[in-house]
Amino acid sequence: xxxxxxxxxxxxxxxxxxxxxxxxxxxxxxxxxxxxxxxxxxxxxxxxxxxxxxxxxxxxxxxxxxxxxxxxxxxxxxxxxxxxxxxxxxxxxxxxxxxxxxxxxxxxxxxxxxxxxxxxxxxxxxxxxxxxxxxxxxxxxxxxxxxxxxxxxxxxxxxxxxxxxxxxxxxxxxxxxxxxxxxxxxxxxxxxxxxxxxxxxxxxxxxxxxxxxxxxxxxxxxxxxxxxxxxxxxxxxxxxxxxxxxxxxxxxxxxxxxxxxxxxxxxxxxxxxxxxxxxxxxxxxxxxxxxxxxxxxxxxxxxxxxxxxxxxxxxxxxxxxxxxxxxxxxxxxxxxxxxxxxxxxxxxxxxxxxxxxxxxxxxxxxxxxxxxxxxxxxxxxxxxxxxxxxxxxxxxxxxxxxx
Numbered sequence: 001x002x003x004x005x006x007x008x009x010x011x012x013x014x015x016x017x018x019x020x021x022x023x024x025x026x027x028x029x030x031x032x033x034x035x036x037x038x039x040x041x042x043x044x045x046x047x048x049x050x051x052x053x054x055x056x057x058x059x060x061x062x063x064x065x066x067x068x069x070x071x072x073x074x075x076x077x078x079x080x081x082x083x084x085x086x087x088x089x090x091x092x093x094x095x096x097x098x099x100x101x102x103x104x105x106x107x108x109x110x111x112x113x114x115x116x117x118x119x120x121x122x123x124x125x126x127x128x129x130x131x132x133x134x135x136x137x138x139x140x141x142x143x144x145x146x147x148x149x150x151x152x153x154x155x156x157x158x159x160x161x162x163x164x165x166x167x168x169x170x171x172x173x174x175x176x177x178x179x180x181x182x183x184x185x186x187x188x189x190x191x192x193x194x195x196x197x198x199x200x201x202x203x204x205x206x207x208x209x210x211x212x213x214x215x216x217x218x219x220x221x222x223x224x225x226x227x228x229x230x231x232x233x234x235x236x237x238x239x240x241x242x243x244x245x246x247x248x249x250x251x252x253x254x255x256x257x258x259x260x261x262x263x264x265x266x267x268x269x270x271x272x273x274x275x276x277x278x279x280x281x282x283x284x285x286x287x288x289x290x291x292x293x294x295x296x297x298x299x300x301x302x303x304x305x306x307x308x309x310x311x312x313x314x315x316x317x318x319x320x321x322x323x324x325x326x327x328x329x330x331x332x333x334x335x336x337x338x339x340x341x342x343x344x345x346x347x348x349x350x351x352x353x354x355x356x357x358x359x360x361x362x363x364x365x366x367x368x369x370x371x372x373x374x375x376x377x378x379x380x381x382x383x384x385x386x387x388x389x390x391x392x393x394x395x396x397x398x399x400x401x402x403x
Contacts, residue, residue, distance in 0.1 A: 010123030026115030182372030217248030303359030
């Protein structure tokens with residue numbers, strides 16, 4: 001059989017013989033985006049006595065990859081293009097050299113395919129895939145489904161997302177695990193000083209209504225909807241301004257549309273930023289216009305900062321945005337509904353404050369960063385322990401060389 005579930009060519013000793021498990025996350029690159037930021041936060045919280053994380057970026061490391069390169073091993077530039085099959089031996093050799101105990105691919109597409117196949121060839125004991133969306137660019141596809149047999153776990157980020165992986169993607173139910181996205185509620189928290197400071201930096205009055213979004217500038221994030229809604233609100237909220245945090249290939253298109261709609265003076269594209277908690281806590285309303293999602297961490301961060309959210313009703317968002325309680329849900333591409341919902345929030349400070357308070361309480365109760373970290377740690381350890389076959393003193397010696 002081409003893809004056997006067993007990987008007998010590499011000994012799998014007891015954890016007591018090898019120490020912390022080496023977990024390698026395989027991702028395309030690490031721009032400042034939701035999944036990438038979540039990965040960085042999780043790695044920083046992992047107990048190095050149990051799990052030692054590393055990152056493989058098939059392409060360039062990106063801003064976040066560069067940021068964490070002094071904290072964790074970061075490997076990059078393993079693939080030259082979409083059809084570069086040479087990535088397979090390069091990645092397999094790297095995983096073998098690093099003596100990876102667990103490989104987790106982050107997202108679908110090339111990294112999900114090459115990451116799992118290379119891990120299988122390298123004899124990595126545990127192979128898992130974490131999915132963060134319910135459609136493009138995270139559609140699994142037929143080629144990735146051929147590797148289901150060699151995959152030990154498929155990780156969904158919310159209850160309904162786990163159901164989606166079972167019902168739509170047809171992954172075996174016993175391989176689907178739900179580990180809810182988590183937020184560091186100490187880092188993301190209300191910050192009154194940030195409201196004044198951020199407005200001052202933008203040259204705005206202290207009482208200027210401020211609406212924002214944090215998302216990579218990619219087509220599926222649909223920033224054009226936000227720009228059109230801003231234009232529709234110009235007469236109703238003449239003092240409102242909008243900030244867009246993130247960067248990506250859609251930047252020029254967003255700038256062009258804002259100019260075309262004569263709203264460019266109200267739209268502030270801040271690019272890649274590392275003070276996201278401060279920026280988010282300065283907002284009156286957070287927005288998300290995505291065409292597809294699973295459980296975006298950005299809205300959880302906003303709620304943790306007591307900022308209510310207006311978001312498109314996609315993926316598992318309805319598990320966090322309770323309509324009328326923590327924000328408003330709107331239909332995809334419904335510009336008028338977004339403008340109406342934001343306008344309603346800006347016009348009722350008391351309701352906005354109540355929604356924000358309810359949102360933070362919900363995040364604290366349903367998913368912290370610590371619980372997410374523990375979920376990944378426990379899953380990795382349980383899957384590894386199930387693969388233990390015999391101790392390997394040579395492996396222990398090899399680890400001391402590659403550490």
